[in-house]
Amino acid sequence: MRTLIKFVADIVAAILAWWLAYLFRFNFEIPALYLTSLRETLPWVVIIQVVSFSWFGLYREVWRYVSLHDLRSILYAVLTAATAVPLALFMLQILVGVPRSVLLLDPILLLFMMGSNRIAYRLWKEKRFFGKSPLQGNPVLVLGAGGAAVRLLKELSRSVEWRVVGLLDDDLTKRSKILDGVQVLGQITDLPILAEKLNVSHAIIAMPSATHRERRRALDACSAAGVKALTVPSYDDLISGKITVSQIRNVELDDLLGRNPVALDSEGLFGLLEGKTILVSGAGGSIGSELCRQITKFNPARLIFFELNEFALYNIEQEFHSKFPNMNMVFVIGDVKDQARLAQTFSQYKPAAVFHAAAYKHVPLMEQENAWQAVLNNVLGTWAIAQTSVKYEVEKFVLISTDKAVNPTNVMGASKRLAEMVCQALQYPFFSGLARGHGLVRENRKNTHFVIVRFGNVLGSAGSVIPKFREQIAMGGPVTVTHPEITRYFMSIPEAAQLVLQAGLMGGEKGDREIFVLDMGDPVKISDLARDLIRLSGLSEEDIKIVYSGLRSGEKLYEELLSDDESTLPTPHDKLRVAQACQVDEKWLAELLVWLNGHQVLNDEDVKKGLANFVPEYSAMNSN
Numbered sequence: 001m002r003t004l005i006k007f008v009a010d011i012v013a014a015i016l017a018w019w020l021a022y023l024f025r026f027n028f029e030i031p032a033l034y035l036t037s038l039r040e041t042l043p044w045v046v047i048i049q050v051v052s053f054s055w056f057g058l059y060r061e062v063w064r065y066v067s068l069h070d071l072r073s074i075l076y077a078v079l080t081a082a083t084a085v086p087l088a089l090f091m092l093q094i095l096v097g098v099p100r101s102v103l104l105l106d107p108i109l110l111l112f113m114m115g116s117n118r119i120a121y122r123l124w125k126e127k128r129f130f131g132k133s134p135l136q137g138n139p140v141l142v143l144g145a146g147g148a149a150v151r152l153l154k155e156l157s158r159s160v161e162w163r164v165v166g167l168l169d170d171d172l173t174k175r176s177k178i179l180d181g182v183q184v185l186g187q188i189t190d191l192p193i194l195a196e197k198l199n200v201s202h203a204i205i206a207m208p209s210a211t212h213r214e215r216r217r218a219l220d221a222c223s224a225a226g227v228k229a230l231t232v233p234s235y236d237d238l239i240s241g242k243i244t245v246s247q248i249r250n251v252e253l254d255d256l257l258g259r260n261p262v263a264l265d266s267e268g269l270f271g272l273l274e275g276k277t278i279l280v281s282g283a284g285g286s287i288g289s290e291l292c293r294q295i296t297k298f299n300p301a302r303l304i305f306f307e308l309n310e311f312a313l314y315n316i317e318q319e320f321h322s323k324f325p326n327m328n329m330v331f332v333i334g335d336v337k338d339q340a341r342l343a344q345t346f347s348q349y350k351p352a353a354v355f356h357a358a359a360y361k362h363v364p365l366m367e368q369e370n371a372w373q374a375v376l377n378n379v380l381g382t383w384a385i386a387q388t389s390v391k392y393e394v395e396k397f398v399l400i401s402t403d404k405a406v407n408p409t410n411v412m413g414a415s416k417r418l419a420e421m422v423c424q425a426l427q428y429p430f431f432s433g434l435a436r437g438h439g440l441v442r443e444n445r446k447n448t449h450f451v452i453v454r455f456g457n458v459l460g461s462a463g464s465v466i467p468k469f470r471e472q473i474a475m476g477g478p479v480t481v482t483h484p485e486i487t488r489y490f491m492s493i494p495e496a497a498q499l500v501l502q503a504g505l506m507g508g509e510k511g512d513r514e515i516f517v518l519d520m521g522d523p524v525k526i527s528d529l530a531r532d533l534i535r536l537s538g539l540s541e542e543d544i545k546i547v548y549s550g551l552r553s554g555e556k557l558y559e560e561l562l563s564d565d566e567s568t569l570p571t572p573h574d575k576l577r578v579a580q581a582c583q584v585d586e587k588w589l590a591e592l593l594v595w596l597n598g599h600q601v602l603n604d605e606d607v608k609k610g611l612a613n614f615v616p617e618y619s620a621m622n623s624n
Contacts, residue, residue: 003059009117010053014046017110021102037097044092045085049110052081074114082107137163139198141191141227143218144206145169145177145184148232152206153180165198188218192225204248205231223535250536272353272396272505273298279351280305281336281385282358284312287400290497291355292320302328304349308335308358336381339388346392353396354389355500356382359416363404364552366412371607372599378415380596383422390426390448398504399423401454401515407617409556411604414611414618418592420515421615423450425589452515453503455496457488465526469533477544479530482551487523588614 022030022038030038053059056077058070086103089095137160142149145167156162157180166185167174174184185194191203203225205218215231222229230248278295282288283305295303305320307313310333317331330349334341336358359378360366366374382399389397401420404413427450472479503516527546534544551557592614602610608620 006059007050010058010114011046011050013110013113013117014049015042017106017113018042018045018102020109021105022099024105025099025101034097034099037094040094041089041098044088044094045106048084048088049078049081052077052084056080070118071115074118075111078107078111078114081110137161138202139163139165139200140202140204141165141185141194141198141200142167142182142204142206143169143188143191143221144210145171145174145179146207148208149206150179152204152232153182157181162202162204165200166194168194188221191221191227195225195227200227202228202230205229208232219535228538229536269298269501269505273300273501275299275301276352277302277304277349278353278355279345279349280355280357281307282356282400283307284309284316285357286493287496287500288355288357289316289319290493291357291500292316294494294497294501295355296320296324296327300327302330302349304330304332304345304351306332306334306336306345306358308333336385337376339384342385342388343391346388346394350392351389351394353398353504354385354394355398355400355504356385357400358385359400359419361402361412363410363412366415367410367553368604371411371604372602374411375415375418375607375611376596378412379418379422379592382419383593383596386423386426386450393447395447396449396451396504397423398451398453398500400500401452403454403456404556405454407619408615409619410553411607411611414615417615417618418611420452420454421584422589422592423452424515425584426450451504451506453500454515454517455499457490465529466533469530470537473534473537473539473544478547479534479544480547480549481527481530482549483557484527484548486526486551486557488526490524490529 018041019038022034026034056073058073058077082103085106086095086098089098140162142152142164146169149167149169153164156164164182167179167182168186168188168191169184170187170189172187175186177184194200195203203222205215205222207214207218210218219229230250232248273295278300280288280291280295280303283292284307288307292303292305303320305313305316307316313331313333317329320327320329332341332345334345336342336356358381360370360374386397386399399419402413402416404410405417405420406413408414408417426448469479506516530546531541534541534546537544595610595614611618612620
């Protein structure tokens, strides 16, 4: 129906343009001879023009969203028709009675009428024909006056929720300029004054490519002005086409602690992952699930989700079946300590690469009552899946480790350091007697490259402080922080997963028992993190108090990425370095396996004594 209306509108425009061309030529008094010419030529002119319009696809356009591209198509269609009309009339031998000025006036009038129709319709649909009502929508200021801000203005012009009353930008050359009908009123530091003057309660930060320091400064201005800060999607999301600039959201911690996008060796990762079977252990966890999301971009032949938690596996199954219905996926419930289940899975699907993310990671929970379970899961589980990978000739085995493995003061960190050392030991076939005792085949061991990736906390991961702080803020506080000076390294979950993949690509080829250390940036005070979350919730420390509860058992005041006897070497990737760690020998590994397999249950004290024996840098005392 809409296409028919557009078709009729253009026919009417073609008729009017041809008729008006004659009227203008003869000062609105057309002689009888030329009036006959008008009637004889009109049907042919309209037919030719409509054919041209159809040829250039004018009836596939949506008038509500007419753009310069559509107007350019109209221009081409009209010019083509303007060339075809005299040729056709000449061939029909009816061109003689048509004044040459009519042939010039007609396309000009036609172009004007067709363009005006479409622009007027769009203005009417967007309720901008007479301007937006000054009372329509909540008044809002936009911080930034670049390309993203211009796109935001265009899209918000159709919104009934928001009414942009001004722009703020630190570029002095933009002062007083008008963008899409909205004036640049001043700098971002002027926000408190202008917010009060214009009765604004919200500000939108439209600087998707800005650094996190610039975004933090904009947020500070919003806090000083007492306005709610919103932001547009990130630059990466905008250029991916997944979302548009009008999808405004709350400012998140990632925006303030954000880092530059990770540059991935896509060609190399396609070589590592494309067309191959990939297994991810702990696939239902924060890092494991994000690894699976990132891996899907590189077209694996099959993706195996190995997870012990039934509910976590169910959730990830539902997500991936919905988002990737055509991908070959296998969802396996299994324990990484269960060698029979591992052997069944590996023999059936023969993965080419394994990303081992399954681990117990909560420091206080693993410190008391659960120490032996932490060791069994994190160390014996790593041994089981690693030696299974060796047996079934997995090409690349990547262990996800943690900065808590460096000079550990807790069971969790010490167990992850042991897991690192197990993988380092497996890189070289130096224990032939041990191979027979633990099911390893010496000839196969050389085919598996082991890579260890060590990094700190990730924002929003399960068990991190962020969800806890949000819950405490939602309940009205207080927010509990263990110590005023406690610091941690943070990165986003997607960045961590991307760098794990990059390290997996780069590592292990030389058999150097490498530990890749991710660039975590500067450490962040947890108390500052709590203050940021309070501010992002639209509250102040007067509304939500911060209470210091004291360091918990096994908790360090600060984390490290390298131990005292480690150094790093650069890699081709600026966010990855290689740690040169101490090595282990056959006797050490044999004793460790005897200890792991020699007890059903150990109490916490015995576990800590055993850890101190195998990890010399481990100290069970809190370190300030």
